[in-house]
Amino acid sequence: MINYILIILSFFLFFKQLVADEDLDKGKVIAENICSVCHGVNGQANTGGNSVLVPHLTAQNEFYLIEKLKDYKSKKLEHHQMSLIADMLSVDDIKNVSKWYSSIKIEIEDIEK
Ligand code: HEC
Numbered sequence: 373m374i375n376y377i378l379i380i381l382s383f384f385l386f387f388k389q390l391v392a393d394e395d396l397d398k399g400k401v402i403a404e405n406i407c408s409v410c411h412g413v414n415g416q417a418n419t420g421g422n423s424v425l426v427p428h429l430t431a432q433n434e435f436y437l438i439e440k441l442k443d444y445k446s447k448k449l450e451h452h453q454m455s456l457i458a459d460m461l462s463v464d465d466i467k468n469v470s471k472w473y474s475s476i477k478i479e480i481e482d483i484e485k
Pocket of ligand 1: 402403406407408409410411425426427429437440441450451453454457461469470
């Protein structure tokens with residue numbers, strides 16, 4: 373009996389991982405096609421001419437990104453570029469692209485060394 377439970381559990385975990393990887397891939401495609409012009413595909417906003425006004429997204433908290441994008445979409449936050457961009461995204465797109473940018477790892481250097 374315990375073997376069946378373990379087999380079902382590992383199948384479930386495997387499937388869950390597959391779906392998570394697929395969401396991450398979809399998020400990367402959105403980042404490449406839409407966001408990268410301003411935020412970079414790796415979330416470092418040093419590509420555009422007006423980059424001082426564009427925030428970095430690398431390693432930002434996933435749920436923070438989701439909330440911000442939903443706020444631009446609902447017009448709770450208004451910005452001439454981001455409101456238009458967020459309007460084009462579905463809720464799934466927002467979740468996937470937030471997963472992408474939040475999953476990029478950075479290293480924090482201790483400035484008190
Ligand atoms: C045309 C340039 C441009 C594009 C393309 C763009 N952004 Fe932005 N984004 C900005 C600017 C400028 C801001 C700062 C807006 C402000 O000051 O309110 C911003 C802000 C944001 C914020 C809020 C960050 C924070 O800490 O407040 C998020 C999240 C974000 N963008 C995600 C995205 C995603 C995801 C995409 C792609 C689907 C995208 N952006 C595409 C220019 C852009």
